[in-house]
Amino acid sequence: MDLIANLSLGFGVAFTPINLMYAFFGCVLGTLIGVLPGIGPVATIAMLLPATYALPPVSALIMLAGIYYGSQYGGSTTAILVNLPGESSSVVTCIDGYQMARKGRAGPALAAAGLGSFFAGSVGTLIIAAFAPPLTELAFKFGPAEYFALMVLGLIGAVVLASGSLLKAVGMIVLGLLLGLIGTDVNSGVARFSFDVPELTDGIGFVVIAMGVFGYGEIISNLSQPEHEREVFTASVTGLFPTKQDFKDMAPAVLRGTALGSALGILPGGGALLSAFAAYTLEKKIKGRPGEVPFGQGNIRGVAAPESANNAGSQTSFIPLLTLGIPPNAVMALMVGAMTIHNIQPGPQVMTSNPELFWGLIASMWIGNAMLVILNLPLIGIWIKLLTIPYRLLFPAIVLFCAIGVYSTNNNTWDIWMVAIFGVIGYVFIKLGAEPAPLLLGFILGPMMEENLRRALLLSRGDWSVFVTRPLSAGLLAAGALLLVIVLLPAVKNKREEAFVED
Amino acid sequence: MKRRHIIFLTAASVAVAAALPAAAQTSAAATGAAYPARPIRMIVPFPAGGATDILARALSQKLGEKIGQTVVVDNRPGAGGTIGADAASKATPDGYTLLLATSSTHSIGPAINPKIPYNAETDFTPIAYVASSPNVVLVPNSSPARTMREFIDHARKNPGRLNYASSGNGTIVHLTTEYFKAQSGTFILHIPYRGTALAMPDLISGKLDVLFDSFVTGMPHVKDGKLRALAVTTLKRTALAPDLPTVSEILPGFESVTWFGVYGPKGLNAELTARVNQALNAALADPDVKERFARLGAEPTGGTPQAFAAMVRTDNAKWKKIISERKITTD
Numbered sequence: 001m002d003l004i005a006n007l008s009l010g011f012g013v014a015f016t017p018i019n020l021m022y023a024f025f026g027c028v029l030g031t032l033i034g035v036l037p038g039i040g041p042v043a044t045i046a047m048l049l050p051a052t053y054a055l056p057p058v059s060a061l062i063m064l065a066g067i068y069y070g071s072q073y074g075g076s077t078t079a080i081l082v083n084l085p086g087e088s089s090s091v092v093t094c095i096d097g098y099q100m101a102r103k104g105r106a107g108p109a110l111a112a113a114g115l116g117s118f119f120a121g122s123v124g125t126l127i128i129a130a131f132a133p134p135l136t137e138l139a140f141k142f143g144p145a146e147y148f149a150l151m152v153l154g155l156i157g158a159v160v161l162a163s164g165s166l167l168k169a170v171g172m173i174v175l176g177l178l179l180g181l182i183g184t185d186v187n188s189g190v191a192r193f194s195f196d197v198p199e200l201t202d203g204i205g206f207v208v209i210a211m212g213v214f215g216y217g218e219i220i221s222n223l224s225q226p227e228h229e230r231e232v233f234t235a236s237v238t239g240l241f242p243t244k245q246d247f248k249d250m251a252p253a254v255l256r257g258t259a260l261g262s263a264l265g266i267l268p269g270g271g272a273l274l275s276a277f278a279a280y281t282l283e284k285k286i287k288g289r290p291g292e293v294p295f296g297q298g299n300i301r302g303v304a305a306p307e308s309a310n311n312a313g314s315q316t317s318f319i320p321l322l323t324l325g326i327p328p329n330a331v332m333a334l335m336v337g338a339m340t341i342h343n344i345q346p347g348p349q350v351m352t353s354n355p356e357l358f359w360g361l362i363a364s365m366w367i368g369n370a371m372l373v374i375l376n377l378p379l380i381g382i383w384i385k386l387l388t389i390p391y392r393l394l395f396p397a398i399v400l401f402c403a404i405g406v407y408s409t410n411n412n413t414w415d416i417w418m419v420a421i422f423g424v425i426g427y428v429f430i431k432l433g434a435e436p437a438p439l440l441l442g443f444i445l446g447p448m449m450e451e452n453l454r455r456a457l458l459l460s461r462g463d464w465s466v467f468v469t470r471p472l473s474a475g476l477l478a479a480g481a482l483l484l485v486i487v488l489l490p491a492v493k494n495k496r497e498e499a500f501v502e503d
Numbered sequence: 504m505k506r507r508h509i510i511f512l513t514a515a516s517v518a519v520a521a522a523l524p525a526a527a528q529t530s531a532a533a534t535g536a537a538y539p540a541r542p543i544r545m546i547v548p549f550p551a552g553g554a555t556d557i558l559a560r561a562l563s564q565k566l567g568e569k570i571g572q573t574v575v576v577d578n579r580p581g582a583g584g585t586i587g588a589d590a591a592s593k594a595t596p597d598g599y600t601l602l603l604a605t606s607s608t609h610s611i612g613p614a615i616n617p618k619i620p621y622n623a624e625t626d627f628t629p630i631a632y633v634a635s636s637p638n639v640v641l642v643p644n645s646s647p648a649r650t651m652r653e654f655i656d657h658a659r660k661n662p663g664r665l666n667y668a669s670s671g672n673g674t675i676v677h678l679t680t681e682y683f684k685a686q687s688g689t690f691i692l693h694i695p696y697r698g699t700a701l702a703m704p705d706l707i708s709g710k711l712d713v714l715f716d717s718f719v720t721g722m723p724h725v726k727d728g729k730l731r732a733l734a735v736t737t738l739k740r741t742a743l744a745p746d747l748p749t750v751s752e753i754l755p756g757f758e759s760v761t762w763f764g765v766y767g768p769k770g771l772n773a774e775l776t777a778r779v780n781q782a783l784n785a786a787l788a789d790p791d792v793k794e795r796f797a798r799l800g801a802e803p804t805g806g807t808p809q810a811f812a813a814m815v816r817t818d819n820a821k822w823k824k825i826i827s828e829r830k831i832t833t834d
Contacts, residue, residue: 140704140707140708141708142704143705143708143710144705144710184583184671185672186671186672186695186696186697187672187695188672188833189615189671189672189673189832189833190833191833196618198581198582198585198586198589198620199581199582199586201581201582201583202581202582410550410578410579410580410581411577411578411579412579412581412586451696451697455694455695455696458666458692458693458694459666459694459710461692
């Protein structure tokens with residue numbers, strides 16, 4: 001019963017008043033910065049990092065972890081309420097969450113996101129506690145060939161995911177892939193499409209595109225409509241809590257999202273993001289009950305599944321960090337920095353050399369998730385009040401916070417200009433009726449896919465058969481091919497187009 | 504209600520942003536009207552939270568104590584450090600803007616990239632050599648090689664069959680391994696990754712055969728028994744791991760370190776340069792700095808501005824030679 005002994009050690013550490021206080025402080029701060037569009041956890045943790053030097057290591061890490069979870073809760077709040085993904089993983093939440101808010105169902109959407117995340121977080125915590133060491137072995141099975149196959153599956157999933165015109169979806173993915181090409185090529189060191197601008201040699205930041213296309217684009221398009229036609233969906237907020245039917249709809253979606261998220265989160269590199277996209281795609285493939293709201297128009301499953309998946313994924317993404325010392329994303333990289341400040345070398349030895357830290361952190365993950373539900377469910381009413389702020393105040397505030405947030409990531413005004421440019425591009429997308437979510441997926445997966453393809457071929461000395469002779473890679477590619485066939489089958493295709501007749 | 508809410512949010516975010524410099528300022532008692540009369544900015548051309556940033560923060564805190572003024576770290580990341588370095592080169596040379604430079608901004612970067620926006624030698628005033636950090640030669644547990652000698656033999660017997668990982672084309676890991684290949688007469692295929700951390704699973708599982716990783720990121724895997732360390736890349740054995748042999752014990756003269764140093768903008772006068780150099784050397788002599796550097800796999804160096812400039816010139820010339828001999832380009 002190692003698991004119980006370990007967990008009780010962890011809870012013993014985490015349940016001290018001082019650590020509970022730091023967890024609470026982290027969660028509150030995280031929620032605040034998550035709700036503010038633009039100021040993400042990366043900037044906040046980076047700013048607080050030196051301040052944690054004075055704290056005991058466990059408390060410092062508990063607080064930083066609280067900020068991370070809190071900001072994800074807060075991030076889904078803005079995704080649902082103002083259609084602005086604070087983090088890459090909440091991009092899909094925008095699709096149905098925002099539509100729910102438009103229909104006056106912001107409350108149930110927020111509750112679904114919160115409860116789904118809590119459930120997924122709890123499961124994720126248990127998985128880490130029980131299976132961290134054996135699961136690490138799975139990550140070793142994934143070589144470049146497997147990653148490439150996974151990305152292919154992801155991109156095919158993105159096509160399936162898109163609502164509306166298939167042609168436009170493919171167009172947006174390709175555009176995303178092309179944007180992803182900008183920047184220094186890892187293999188040759190050549191700066192592609194940088195036009196001798198040093199800032200472009202790092203490529204375009206994800207935050208820049210997301211904020212520009214989703215945030216500024218939406219604002220411009222709203223302002224371009226005459227005053228009386230602008231969306232005011234706040235007056236009709238009905239019911240803060242999900243109905244019985246909502247619970248029935250979301251429960252299986254939460255379970256599926258959690259399972260998928262936990263599995264994909266273990267893979268280093270974009271675990272939470274991939275799991276959110278994958279969960280949404282899966283939900284869309286699963287037949288709902290008759291009379292259900294179609295996806296893309298405010299289906300509660302479209303909120304519950306990706307939110308559970310990204311939370312499960314971000315939880316299990318601690319596994320590669322804690323067991324391999326490999327940070328799967330920017331926030332985790334900062335956690336590595338925090339550990340280093342406290343003389344803890346992140347990596348496999350943490351579990352044995354600092355057991356109270358390892359298990360204390362794991363226990364505090366669960367406590368943090370519980371705190372966030374307690375903190376956020378009663379607050380849903382307040383968040384919804386955000387929607388009643390007149391646009392003449394809300395819009396300048398969003399523009400300002402986005403500008404502050406994007407500046408603080410690199411301390412460079414260049415990024416602010418880029419957000420502005422992408423804002424105009426986003427407006428054009430809205431006018432053309434092209435959905436931006438596939439663009440972002442293409443943008444993120446494209447470079448990873450290229451790198452892994454070239455790496456796999458380098459390792460095989462140019463032999464393309466590696467992709468089919470390795471069982472995991474072959475399996476993933478087969479799944480991708482199957483998905484493609486399903487989408488292209490005339491029967492399914494017609495039905496799909498029927499389902500997504502543009503409103 | 505709603506307005507108060509927004510005001511609260513704004514206040515909270517401003518408080519977060521303001522807390523750090525404000526807290527730092529209270530600790531700094533101004534010593535007099537002369538330099539330094541106001542906080543000094545140290546530009547770190549890499550993102551917050553990374554190894555260079557943590558090193559800079561440990562250093563800036565002690566530097567502030569020794570010089571009697573707050574030293575604020577200003578992260579200006581991007582383009583492999585060239586954006587921050589470029590900003591520092593264009594600052595007023597009044598001693599209030601310093602740059603924490605590394606081998607990638609001032610010796611490898613200029614050697615490999617002719618389009619770099621500054622001249623590393625003439626656009627800066629060298630102040631002091633701060634620290635050096637070795638790389639460590641890592642092999643997976645499945646590797647037949649147990650020593651550096653065995654690894655070289657193994658590689659010679661299997662030309663073109665082994666793979667090595669790097670953190671990208673033109674980085675110190677890539678150049679160091681190419682340097683090693685030239686010296687040892689081996690042929691190992693280059694597999695670039697976006698950072699060595701991403702190459703770790705492939706190295707541990709044996710898909711890759713060797714990695715010249717930075718000391719601080721590589722050693723934890725060795726301590727945990729997942730990888731074997733064969734040697735370090737310093738000329739003499741490092742105090743960080745005295746048991747590890749050096750590559751130069753097999754290939755005489757082989758040396759490759761990542762260095763950290765402080766520059767001012769071009770035209771910083773001799774008096775200010777000497778003042779900052781003194782304070783930096785005093786800070787580096789502090790046992791606390793030594794200990795915090797050791798955790799980052801770095802050893803404090805120190806010395807005169809002239810010695811720093813000479814070290815950088817030698818380092819730059821060495822990489823230039825390797826780059827032209829191995830025909831490494833980024834175009």
